[in-house]
Every structure is written in C-alpha cells, then in structure tokens.
Amino acid sequence: MTQSTRSTRTTQHDGPRGNGGRGTAVASPALNLRLFATHTLPVFVRGFVSPRPRVVKAYAALNQPAWAAATLRALRGRHGGAPVLVRGLSGPMLVLLDPKDIRQFYTEPVRSLAMDPPDKDNALKVLEPTGVICSHGELREGRRRINDACLAESEAVHPSGKEFRAAVAEEARRLVSQRVVDMEDIRRAMARINRRIVLGDAAADDEELHAWLLALRNEANWMGRRKKQARAARAVYARAQARIESYAMKAAAHTLIARALGQDDPQGDLDPVGQAHHWLLALDTLGPTAARTLLLLGAHPAEQQAVVPEAASGVADMPRMRACVKETVRLFPIVPDLLRLTRAETTWRGVPVPAGTAVLVPALFHQRDPDHVPAADLFAPGRWLSPGAHEAVQLAPFSHGGGHCPGENLALLVGAEFCAEILRTHRVTRGRPVLPSAGPLPWLLDSAAIRFGLEPR
Template identity: 60%
Template sequence: MTDDSPAVAGATAGTTKAATATGTAIPAPSARSASTPARAVTRPARAGRAETVRFAATHTLPAFLRGAFHVRPKVVSAYAALGQQGWSAATLRAMRARHGGAPVEVRGLSGTLLVLLDQADVRQFYELPVRTLAMDAPDKYRGLSLLEPTGVICSHGDTREDRRRINDEVLAADRPVHPSCREFRSLVDEEASALTCGGELDFTRLRRTVARLGRRMVLGDAAAGDEELARWLLAIREEANWMRMRKGRAAAAEALYAKAAARVEEYAARAEPYTLAALARRHPSAAGPDAAVLDPVGQAHHWLLALDTVGPTVARTLLLLSAHPAEQDAVRAGIDGGDPELPRLRACVRETLRLYPLVPDLVRVTRAETEWRGQRYPAGTAVLVPALFHQRDPEHVAAAHRFVPARWLRPGAADDPVLAPFSHGGGRCPGEHLGLLTSAALIAAVLRGHRVTGGRPALDPSLALPGLLGSAGIRLTLTAR
C-alpha cells in the first residue's frame, strides 16, 4: 500500500556475521564502505548510447510490459523463466562501476531519468520533502489519473498534503494497531476458512478470498460479493498500465471510473462504522467547504488496489515458509503462543517484500532545483530509485538473495534506508501497518490448523532465490496438524 505505489540485523557493510533465531549465520556483505567511493565529478554522468539501449531493454521495457498498476501474470512468468531480474541487476551494476556510483542521466522515450545507484544518494532521496521531490511524476500521473484522479499520488502542493493527512488518519498510519483491528481480524478469520478446504491452496482461490476481504474492509459487507465492481476496477487498472497511450480506451476507462465511483459512494453511505470508507465519510473534511476537492472517499479505489496486493504477498510468504521449515516452526510457535502482534510472522512478510517488492522502482519528479553529488539539476527532473536492485544488492545487503526474516527483528530495522519495502520519508506507505496486519492474519489463519509441507514452484533454500517469483502459478500443499 505504498504512497509511491518498503534495517537489517547483521546485514550492513562491515558486519561479519549475525545469528538468526534458529542459529543460521547471515553471511556478511563486501567489506567496502556503505556508499560507493565517489570519484571526482566535473560534469553530470550521462549514459552512452549503448548503455541507454541496454538499460531500456533490460529494465524500463520489462517494467512497462510487466504493468505498473495491474501486474500481467503471463509476462511475469515469462520474465521469471528467462531470469530478467538478473539482466536488470547486471546493467545497473555495470552503470554504477562505470560512473563511480554517481547518479546517471539516462535518456528514454518519455524524457530523461536520473538513476540513483549509490546508497548515499538513495538516503538523500528519502530525506527530501515531497514538495521538492514530488510523487506525481508524469508517467505515474498519466496512469493513476485514470485509476484515482482525486487520490494522494495524483496531487501536489497543499492539496496533496491535505489529502495525505486524511489518508493517514483513516489508515492510522502512525499507529501499529488500527482502531478497527479487532473487526478486521474477525473478517480475516471469516474469509480465511475458504482457504484451507482440501489439501491444496492455489493462488486463484487466495486472490478471490483477498478481494472479498478487501471489499469488506473498505466498503462493508454489502460489497463482499460484488464481482462486477471488481471487473470494472480491473479493467481500469489494466488501462492505467498504458498511461493514456490508447486515447479511445482511456476515455472509456474514465467513463467506467465514474460508474465505479458512484458504486463506491453507494456502499460507503451504508458501510459498517469500522470500515475505511465509513471512517473517511466521518472525517471532518468530508463535511467541510473543500469536501469536493479533497474527496475523502475517493481514496477507496487506492485502498482496494493496495489490499489486493495482500494476495501475492501471502502466497509468496507461504511458499518461502514451505521451503524453510525451521522458520515455519518459529512462526507457528508465535501463533500458538497467542501474541496478537506476531513479530516473527511480520518479519517474514517484510522479508518477502524485500525480496519481491510490490513497487520495484520509485519514480519522482523535482519541483525545485536539486543537487546530487555536487551537480545541480533543474526542476522537472525525473529521479529513479531502483528499489529492488538496492534491496538485493550483495555489496550492501548481507544474504541478499536469501530468506532471512531475523534481519527485521533488530530495533530500528524498518527504518534502515538501505531497505525499503514500504518506502521511507514523506512517501512512506501510510497503509504499512494495515497491510502487515492483514497479511500476517491471513497467514496465521492458514498455519493454525495446517502445515505447508510443499509448494510449487519448488524453491531450494541452499541456493540463491530467484529474482522474480510470479504469484499466479503458486500452489501450496497443506497438511492438517
């Protein structure tokens, strides 16, 4: 549920080893410094023609084909089989080495991107205020303006700040426990009963269960079975992937959004008091003079989209636990112990999102002149952080391609800028805690009465985990306890 839309125990540079709760040593990264040593820079680093073509072929084109707002499962499966993430990582490593870690300007069809390849620059990216480094980059805006025209990400300036404040308050972004936590957990338990029927859990059943749960959490019980609304939103998301390049279809998507928005308002008007839509309708801004502009309920489209991503996260986490039985035992001990916060399980979810982030790239655009590595760049510069690359960079992250949930259990781990499954700074996901609650509660509901004894695709814990892991093909074997 990122607004861009995510610290490591024993995993920072220079660390020699650390022990997980099961006694497994975490290999140390390279002994180099946390930032790539900078060479003297007299002019901005710019990618050459060959570099630009390679970057487009291995990074930006695959990202576009994968889909920014609705992931295309067949494309992800094909790229996973081909090892596409490895191509992208190799390209970025080569760029970093050639330019000494400096930000690199890369020309593309939609303009120039400033790609940040060094940890110090990534830290600056998160520290800059959103008014300077804005969320609504042109490409992102073109897509999201179809999907959520009054949403936070499509806003800037005072309007963005006001909408973000409302969003944060409805989602209880500053609290680890949402005020509706008890009701949401009850909904999870009710819906999760459908997941454990039979000896196998496939992603199709999980996706449908999560979609029902999301509609109940956002819009109330009356919306639970509204498959028509789900189809409308899916069609809008798919068109958003094309970023208004198909003019006729973009107009149709706008008309479909109007129908969906009216349906959402109908549900919101009679939603249970604990739902997100009801909380938004009761927010003081909903009755204020700027209610039409701020449109508190309009953010419901984003909440539904964000909660749908719980399905892939749960599927991947359960698959990883099936391949790591000792970790599954540790998680189940926490579940049986009755701790409602389930810290070990939440650490597993965070680790899954480190390995397979929902938002692999963060893109923003500057609203004022900025300085990077002593070079000044004008307002309007698009800045890219390849978050997945950084989170799985063996030079800075210990056991970068391994499933090591214990790295998230040390104090302050979630605020380490090296890793960002929920982003950081002004763009940090306001639904972080709610997303973790929902994912962990669903996984716990499965593991209370069952053990995941196998899964497809098969993962070998002795080898580096694959760079991509499509969720659509995941099948999990469940054995009753």
C-alpha cells in the same frame, strides 16, 4: 542536448571505480540503450500498474529482473556509484545507485521531489484521479491527512484491528479445508477481505466491482497513451465510484470508508470517498504477497516452525510473522522502482539538477544488492527483528520519508493474520514453483502459478 545533460556532463566522474563517485555522471549511449532494453522497456511490457500474467510468466522463466540488475551494477561500476543521468521515456532521468544518494531521495520534501512523474501520473489518473499521488500542494497534504488518519499510519494495530482480524480469519479459515491451495483461491479470499475492510461486509461478494477496477488497472498500464480508450475508462470509473458511494452510505463505523466520511473536508475538494480506489488497489497486492510468504515458509520449514507459537497465541501484533511478510516484500517488492520528479532545482553531490528531471531508485536492485545487504538473495526474516533494521535506506519494502506508504502497518496486520490463520492448524508443503531452501532465490515469482499443499498439524 538538454540543459540538464550539459550541466551534468561537466562534472562527470571518470576516476577509478569504487571510490564513491564525485558529482554525477552521464550514461554512455551503449549503457543507456542497455538500460532501456533490460529495465525500462520490460517494466512497460510487464505492466506499469497491473502485471500482465503472461509476461510475468515469461519473465519469471527467464529471471528477467536479474538482467536489469546486471545493467545497474555495470552503471555503478563504470561511474563509481555516482548518480547517473539517462534518457527515460519522458525525458532526462537520474538513476541513484548508492545508499547515500538514496538517503537524500527519502529526505527531500515531496513538494520539491514529487511522486507524480508524467508516466506515473497518466497511469494513476485512470484509477484514482482524486488520489494522493495525483494531487499537488495543499490538496495533496489534505488528502494525505485523510489517508494517514483512516489507515492509522502510526499504529501497529489499527483501531479497527479486532474487526479486520475477524474478517481475515473468517475468510482464511475457508481455505484450510482444502488439501491444495492455489493463487486463485488466495486471490478470491483476499479480495473479499479487502472489500470488507474498505467498504463493509455488504461488498464482500461484489466481484463485479473487482472486475471494473481490474479493467481500470489494465488500462492504466498504457499510461494514457491510448486516447480512444479514455472515454470508456472514465465511464467505468464512474460506475465504480457510484458503487463505492452506495456502500459508503451504509458502511459500519469500523470500515475505512466510514472513517473517511468522518474526516474534515472544509473546502469540499478532498473527496474522502475517492481515496477508496487506492486502498482497494493497494490491498489487492496482499493476495500475491500472502501467497509468496506461505510458499517461502513452505520451502523453509525451520522458519515456518518458528512462527507457529506466535500464530497460535492469537495476539494481534506478531513481530516474527510480520517480519516474514516484510521479508517477502523485500525479495519480491510490490513496487520494484521508486520514481519521483523534481518540481524545483535540486542538488545531487554538489551538482544542480533542474526541475522536470525524473529521479529513479531501483528498489528491487538495492534490496537484493549483496554489496550492501547481507544474505541479499536469501529468505531471512530475522533481519527485520534487529534494532534499526527498519531505518536502513537500502531496504524499503514500504518506502521511507514523505513517500512512505501510510498503509504499511495495516498491510502487515492483514498479511500476517492471513498467514497465521492457516499456520495455526496446518503445515504448508509441496509448494510450486519449487524454491531452494538454502540457495539464492529467483528475482521474480510467477504468482499465478503458486500452489501448495496443506497438512493438519
């Protein structure tokens, strides 16, 4: 028995269900095994960084995330909402099942509740060895400063918003001449947009770079467990980095890479150009997000019609369209689980938890939790237009606190503009997979199967 298990077991709550839980709890062997079978193992099989299409297709058919949600509800019911200690892949893991514990999760400083547990760190080091998530202490703070500045973290419309929106509109406009649009069409268009935003127009057609980065993402799924492939992955990373650096030398001033080169790096260890790997990875998730948003709007004609005046106005800040994108990410989050690692002893409900303990917030579960989220399984973008909605800890499409995604506003700008450009002149119809217009939505969509029709207005 580990030290953390001994210290936690002494305060295990076995009182009546639903009283909020005192202290923390330890999962029974049966529930621990059930969590591993329905949640932990499926995450690994699906792909920790880059979803495996065939697995996603099978999981979507089975509505697999609903199984994990049922297990988490069982854990919460058994222990009255108290944090529950389980055995994770790499050691003890504390699972947070109540909003008040999630609030503490977001307010803990990153230096004591770090964003790089071993499995996550091993995975992302393949992709971005000098990225923020794989950095610590002052080095992390310096790299985070670069990211915040380049992404204009606090600004609703990026300083390069005019140029970015022009690139989005140009690429999206190519799709409206088609009667039917599928996921591959959107992926190609969004990949071109992302390379233009990050690296400049010269990179728009560079599918070879995309293939290298995709190979690295697929290797990252193994979380460093395939030692023989490490050398090959490092060679691919070196080729991709050299290509990115070549674009950086001639990038226009409005691009993210040019903004990175303009940042201070007094010690020469921040690697501003190296941050581009994460930007490209993150922005590539906008392809599936935009496709899901348009599919949802096609299944909800009233919501689609409600965004048309805003889209037609041509303004940069479109609150309702952004709300649609954000609601899509709530329903189908880019990161379904938030995982941290205690680098110092922390206290949860009065119980000390030692350094080296993983802490998990199952974000998808909480964002679809009917006990705390009204209309949890429905597409209701209007919720994001209510005062204070963005501060609700159980709703975290882009996280909160020190781990908040600095690219949230840029992602919403690009995603909203892409959808708006299509909806300005066309209606989305005949969507596949077929989604209910009133009933509960599935927990997972097979994005590769998305296709819909476009009809002129």
